[in-house]
Amino acid sequence: MKQTESEHIPPTLSLPNQRELPRVQLAPSSIVTRIALSLTSLGAILFLYWTLSPHYVEITIGLFGGGILGALITLSITENVIKIKAKNLFSNGNDRDLEPSNREENPSGLAVLDELLDNYRESHARFADTLKLIGEEAESLIERYEVLTENLAAAIVIRDEDGKITYCSPYTEVLTGSSLSEIYKSPTDFFIQHAHEEDQDKFKRALSVSSLGEAFQFRYRFIHKTGIHMWAEMRTVPIFSEESKFLGTLSITLDITGTMRYQQQVEERNKDLQEFSYMISHDLKAPIFTIKGMMNVLHEDHKNFFEGERGEILGHIEKAADRLSTLVSAVLEYSKVTTRQISPEPVDLNTVIKEVLYELEPSIKTAEADIFYQQNLPNVIGDKLMVYQIISNLVGNSVKYRDPNRALKIRITSEGKSTRGFVSLTIADSGMGISQEKIEGLFRPFQRAHSGSIEGSGIGLACVKKLLQKLGGSVMVESKEGVGTAFTIKLPIARDIKLEARAR
């Protein structure tokens, strides 16, 4: 029978004694209500304790057991009450028991009661089964909890309201190299004592902050029993009783030595890169300077040396030296962009655009470009020099890769103030455009869409992308060969401007 408890009285049942029976009829349903209520509250308590303080399993189990006991007592009492009530009702004052032989004297009433009691017993049995299941579930939860705390590669430490360590998970031994008893016996807080000198104050502050009811997370160095210096990340949360009384703190500490070592490696690699760019700036530039310098001397002092085929050959050497020089500068520039630190500040796009146009004025005039730029653009968050480099590169490209057969138009526009905290700026031109297959590698270093005909290092757009990545922005390109190109960059909007706009 898979009926739910609230439905266990068949609705078609006809009751002969309308005056008396409703009392009996009500009793089982109120029991059912009680069962349901006990179950619900039990569930609620279990759920609350389990989610809020998973580390207080003991409390949970205690309450849980209490709940089960209470529910059982309620049940057995109500069962007796029904029996007594039923007896009084159907005996009609006689002391006859509700035995099968007597039932025939009042067959309809007894049948109803029988059915009610059967239904009730059945639900009672089901309830007992459910409780047993819940009990088993709780046991398996405890097991799981134990398996978790014992095998988790994190030290779980509980301190009481005075900061005394009352619990350490087994992993604490692995993390510190000291035995649990050593940790418990330590006259001062074991973890503070073994933290790196410079991090001890930070540690104490963390504990006092969490005693004020704030969670706290920080990294610190500590010394393993073997003397090895290690890194740990500790998250500390306060524990409160139901009455909001501070009970202590719970800390979870992870060994992050590996991560920190990796980070150091990355930093070292960055340093290597910086040294590499230094090498390039110095060692590669010097021979180029020599070649070009000596060519210059030849030009000045031995003009006739350049006559005929010799002149042509020397011309090739000169061009190659120029190209080499451009490439070395490009590599240097790219590595500078990669390693440069930024100091984010509000940047006025309007000023930057005006400065870029001023700087590019000679080439814009030569190209006879018609330039339109939108006014009243919002501030962005970035590094002014980087934002300048980005816009200068893009506008410079528009001028450089113009279509000689058409008039050049450049439009610098913004869609709106902010799309999800970003300002988008589109630089569109009526230039040569880029073919579909070239667009893919457009932002890679030394990939050029128009190689050969126009001088360039192939580093400009790679730098633009790198710079935007550093500033937390992005760049997109749309282009059609023979029509033009549009670059859209997105930069994070400066917050103070946003607030100003709201205040208005």
Add this chain to the structure above:
Amino acid sequence: MKPELDKIRTILIIDDEPAHRMLVKRAIKALNSDLNVAEAWDLSSAKEALIKVNPVAVTLDLSLGRESGFDFLKWLRQLPTSSSVPVIVVTTSQLASDMTTAESLGADAYVSKNSDLQVNSELIQDALKKLLK
């Protein structure tokens, strides 16, 4: 190879690359052909030349093979006789940190060897003009 000696208005060029010394020398001669030049290529030849020729100015490359031009600058500024000799650093380095280090060690001018030779010579000449008033 001994450094050239000249007691009258000599400029000491320190650079490990002969072609670069030649270029600096040409820039100096183009400015004023009466100026003499002495050449040095490493720390020891530079120290020797400085004491012998008592230059009115020094042009200094920062990378002298395995040695550093900064070491020469430090040594020079410690000497009582040459602590105020104008020093023009001429280098291929484009690192801002090298420029600040040079300045803090007492360099008077800093010229980057860029590939535009015309500009480069003019920069050296301008620095010399200012320093040799």
